[in-house]
Amino acid sequence: MTSQTKSSTAFNLLPDHTQLPESEGDTNYKSITNLPPDHTQLPDEDGRFVKNFQEHPQSILLTDAVTPLLQQRHPDNQYCIGQDCGIYWRLTEPADRGAEAPDWFYVPNVSPLVDGKIRRSYVMWYEVVAPLIVIEFVSRDGSEERDATPKTGKFWVYEQALRVPFYAIYEVSLASVEVYNLVAGKYQLVPANDRGHYPIGPLGVELGIWQGQYQNAELPWLRWWDEEGNLLLTGDERAEQERQRADREQQEKELAQQQAEQERQRADRLAAQLRALGIDPEA
Known part of the structure; x- marks a missing residue:
């Protein structure tokens, strides 16, 4: 609670044993006309500074x-x-x-x-x-x-x-x-x-x-x-974790592409050497 004028309303007490039914279906009891206050009637702040910056x-x-x-x-x-x-x-x-x-x-x-x-x-x-x-x-x-x-x-x-x-x-x-x-x-x-x-x-x-x-x-x-x-984790931590996961996946994808390209270039060089020797690389 922080700051606001305190409520000065005088509230009635909760109903006592004379106002409540004695058994299920009992109608011979005093009608409860003055109900206790609910959350809309009670003060939600109390006039004190209670928070620090942390x-x-x-x-x-x-x-x-x-x-x-x-x-x-x-x-x-x-x-x-x-x-x-x-x-x-x-x-x-x-x-x-x-x-x-x-x-x-x-x-x-x-x-x-x-x-x-x-x-x-x-x-x-x-x-x-x-x-x-x-x-x-x-x-x-x-x-x-x-x-x-x-x-x-x-x-x-x-x-x-x-x-x-x-x-x-x-x-x-x-x-x-x-x-x-x-x-x-x-x-x-x-x-x-x-x-x-x-x-x-x-x-x-x-x-x-x-x-x-x-x-x-x-x-x-x-x-x-x-x-x-x-x-x-907090929402920001979960988002950062997801970003790092996506970055790792992207890096793995790029590494796989580089390895595939290196393998293709190696195969092209080998094929060129075979042709220089008169050998059909397809054979």
């Missing part, structure tokens, strides 16, 4: 590289990716205090649109599916990302309120990433594999640090690999 390219890098894999896994396009977008998990006043805005997150098997409109936020009381993975980029000392204070700390919210299966904390200054997996309701550190990567099993990928240049910066970037350890 975080936006990092989000793009993660999304760009994993998109082909997600399109294979979701041929119906039923998934969404959030980049510094709010996940509302409780009603508060002001409203944005009831949200967390991970730098990057992925939700499987949900529509990228709501009623044909672009999502302004992800509102848990209107959703069924929680994010599969959230990623936070550390910009200070990392204490905010590891804060387990009940109801306010990011770590607690992702673990206890949202129950996100995988939580990653990336620190570019340390060239490191911590990955947590929700096991029996508590986060446990995921150990690195032999490649130094952290498997995200349900997504069929590994997360790790890649030292290299992206856009115009040489940094330890957070990147994806497949389960065989192959780096998931």
Whole structure:
């Protein structure tokens, strides 16, 4: 979230047990007339500067590289990716205090649109599916990302309120990433594999640090690999790989043509020598 005037609307609470039907087909309950706010009514920015110059390219890098894999896994396009977008998990006043805005997150098997409109936020009381993975980029000392204070700390919210299966904390200054997996309701550190990567099993990928240049910066970037350890490439990298492949094929074709021409010239010289000796080369 970045900057905008905070919403001052007083929102009603979710319906309680007296307003909900007791059993299927039950009509003897109070009509719910005041529904909780949806993504169009909640603030999508919170008035803080939270981005540095590395975080936006990092989000793009993660999304760009994993998109082909997600399109294979979701041929119906039923998934969404959030980049510094709010996940509302409780009603508060002001409203944005009831949200967390991970730098990057992925939700499987949900529509990228709501009623044909672009999502302004992800509102848990209107959703069924929680994010599969959230990623936070550390910009200070990392204490905010590891804060387990009940109801306010990011770590607690992702673990206890949202129950996100995988939580990653990336620190570019340390060239490191911590990955947590929700096991029996508590986060446990995921150990690195032999490649130094952290498997995200349900997504069929590994997360790790890649030292290299992206856009115009040489940094330890957070990147994806497949389960065989192959780096998931960005669109530009895939295009460059294809260009290099086409160049190799062209070079191989030209070399084959040169060799064929050399062989033809050699055969012509041999034929001329045979004729000089009175021998018909065709015979």
